[in-house]
Amino acid sequence: RGRQVEAPSFYIHLGLDECFVASGVWHPAPETLRKIRHFVFDNPGSWKAAAHDAKFRKRFDLDDSEMLTRAPRGFPPEFEFADDLKRKNFVAYRNLEHATMTGPRLLSTLQKDLAGLAPFTDYLCAALDLEF
Structure with missing residues (x-):
């Protein structure tokens, strides 16, 4: 058996x-969370493109259900994406109507959503040094 690796998923x-x-990545282990936060801090331009692009944010929300009250230790509070560094989960999502989930357009909706989430997922994979 190989060792298990915490990885972003759909x-x-x-x-x-x-x-x-x-x-x-939902409820990542501390080391995984540390890697993601450092990657965001070290690569803010690509984080902006992956998580804050206007087209992306029009369709998806970032989970803010569990947040630190301050920037994590070691990160400056004035950093452009300090609020993102406060996240305990790095998840993008879109709510769907039950009618969509049980209707004839489910497949096309999911294809479009998963394609739209791909750059975000790819960024998180890069943060964890994983192939996407």
Whole structure:
């Protein structure tokens, strides 16, 4: 058996209360979170393109359900993406209507969403030195 590696992934959720499509790293181990934060800090231009592009943000939200109150130790609070460094989860998502999840356009919607999430996922893979 090989060793397990924490990696970004795509996720499709169909539930009674909510439906959504997402990608990223949920509840990463401290070392994984440290790598992502340092990569964002060291590569802010590509982070901006991957997570803050206007077209991307029009379609997807970044999960802010669990955030630090201050920038993590070792990072300047005035950094352009200090709020992103506060994240405990690096996940982008889009809520979907139940009608979409059970309707004839599900496949085309998911294809478009997963393609739209790919640059974000690729960035996180690069942060963790993984192939996408």
